[in-house]
Amino acid sequence: MYQKSLHSAHAATTRLRESVRTKRTELQWFRQNVKLISVLRGQMEYLEEFALLEHNYSCSLSGAIEALQASTLRLPVVGGARADTQNVKEAIYSAVDVMHAMGSSIRSLLTKVGEMNSLVAELGSMSAKELSSLDECRDLLKMLTTTQVKECSLRTHIAQLGGLCAGVTTAM
Template sequence: MLDNCHIQYRFLNARAAAVARAKTSAAQKSLFGLAERITGLRESVTEKRVEVERIRREQTLCSVVDDQVPYLDQWCDLEGDHSSCLTGVTSALYNASLRLPVIGNVRANSEEITEVLNSAVQLLEPLSPCVQTFLPKVQEVDDVAAKLAQVIASERSLIEECGNLLYQAQHMQMREYSLRSQLMQLKQQIEAT
């Protein structure tokens, strides 16, 4: 009778231990599944942050470029006048230099030279307002180019930082998996003893 009771207690204890192991295994699987989902969500959040940052930078670039489009349109209108002024000045200076004596004991009429230089100055005068109107625009384009260079430099550093963080995240994830497997082995060893 006592042996029978002893066998029943051992059977009940073995059954309770099996149920406890099954519950522990299910809990560990559930915990591991949750950890995988959390890791997936973290990766998704990181990807979304990178995407949002990329979109923000694209919008910044588009706003900078859109601000410069009217100036480019105005340049198309003024390019013909600018080109004709430069052509006129070039030809006037070329003609004036051909008329100047270069060698020998030649004398030049100072009135003609004065007249040629005055005509060159008169040709350059219409060009001066064109150049002055473009100076602020050139300064703005220079400022925008400097800002764009800063954005590119900061983007490069952020990309490098992102690469480092991704490497660290992968390293941490591998370490987490290793620690989990060691924890499971320790639990199994404790249960076995």
């Protein structure tokens, strides 16, 4: 009688341990998902900001192209035409100023793009590690389930053998 209650207590304890182990694994998986989601949310802000910067850059670049075209189209270049050197000089200075402004804008964008690139690379690396960890977790859970099934089978077999031995002993 004591063996039976001891065995059932042991079985209940084993089930509780397995349940706790499973819950811990699930909790770890959820924590990793929360980390991944928080990283992705942080990156989304940068991507949205980059879209705004890209739009501003495109508008600025279009304006610069139009200004340069307008400056160069005003210059007479055929048929011995003459031009006012002061106007040509101002047009060239204006074009150079626009080019300098574009250069500054491009340098500013390049640093932001470089930062974004490193963050995206880090995110990709982290995502790959997370996927690897999730695959490993899945494999471990499969192995745990298989082991648990074997353990239950062996316990049942032992219990059956114990019942047979008890029956043989009482028969003698």
